[in-house]
Amino acid sequence: MNNSFELLIFLKQKELLKDAPKYWWPSHGGFETLIGAILTQNTKWTNVEKSIANLMQLNLLHLEAMAQSDIGVLTYAITPSGFKNQKSKRLKQLCNNILETFETFEQFQEEVSREWLLSQKGIGLETADAILCYCCCREEMVVDKYTQRLVETFGYTFESYEELKAWCEYGINENFDKIVQLYGYNITLNELYCRFHGKIVEFMKINPRV
Incomplete structure (x- = not known):
């Protein structure tokens, strides 16, 4: 696992949000x-x-x-x-x-x-x-304890919230063109951050020992 783009690919293959709302969080934007x-x-x-x-x-x-x-x-x-x-x-x-x-x-x-x-x-x-x-539908990635625990299993340790957030956002931004091709439509960065965070949370819920 070299970056957050590869983490996204790993999670996307598991179809964790198959039946979830488009932006994962209920009532997004309200x-x-x-x-x-x-x-x-x-x-x-x-x-x-x-x-x-x-x-x-x-x-x-x-x-x-x-x-x-x-x-x-x-x-x-x-x-x-x-x-x-x-x-x-x-x-x-x-x-x-x-x-x-x-x-x-x-x-x-x-x-x-x-x-x-x-x-x-x-x-x-x-x-x-x-x-x-x-x-507010902004281009901001949310990271939490689930995110921290998951990336630690791949050998990454961050000293602060901001460092972990920067790592997550960097891999996504650097590979955004590939991600759009992967999804097959012009996904917005906001939607992508929503779904990426949602995938992490849902994965950790079903894999609590990670």
């Missing part, structure tokens, strides 16, 4: 994705789905509605995701900050920077990139 990126911290996705269902039932899956929500109701709704008090406060504050800085969710998607996201309480590097990639 407000629900923004909320999911924060709720999924330190918990399983199945728990996030329960919280999302609660928020949907309460009509809180909108920027303005969540910003104006009662903190007690919001906390109760996201209980399945864990750390409910902390996450509810951070979600409500984030929504208010988005309205104050960008006025609308669509403007947020268009203008938000990685630096702005990282300045928000509770948003680290992985969450910021998840928001940019899956919510």
Whole structure:
């Protein structure tokens, strides 16, 4: 395994996303994705789905509605995701900050920077990139503990999140023409990053001992 391009080929042969959405993450490009990126911290996705269902039932899956929500109701709704008090406060504050800085969710998607996201309480590097990639449809690769564990099996060790991300992105960008031929259509870099990260996660879920 010489680079991330070869890792992509290895994963693609396994058809891990055969029945998955085009961009892997459910509700790609929507407000629900923004909320999911924060709720999924330190918990399983199945728990996030329960919280999302609660928020949907309460009509809180909108920027303005969540910003104006009662903190007690919001906390109760996201209980399945864990750390409910902390996450509810951070979600409500984030929504208010988005309205104050960008006025609308669509403007947020268009203008938000990685630096702005990282300045928000509770948003680290992985969450910021998840928001940019899956919510804002930007050309940002998300790497996580699954990614780190997988590349380590091939003899690669990185000292920081940024180094691992750079390794993943470099191999993809250097071989992008070959990847387009491999997929057989003009796949965008955003879609490719979504699917690459998704393949890694799904592979590690079914190979937990890797």
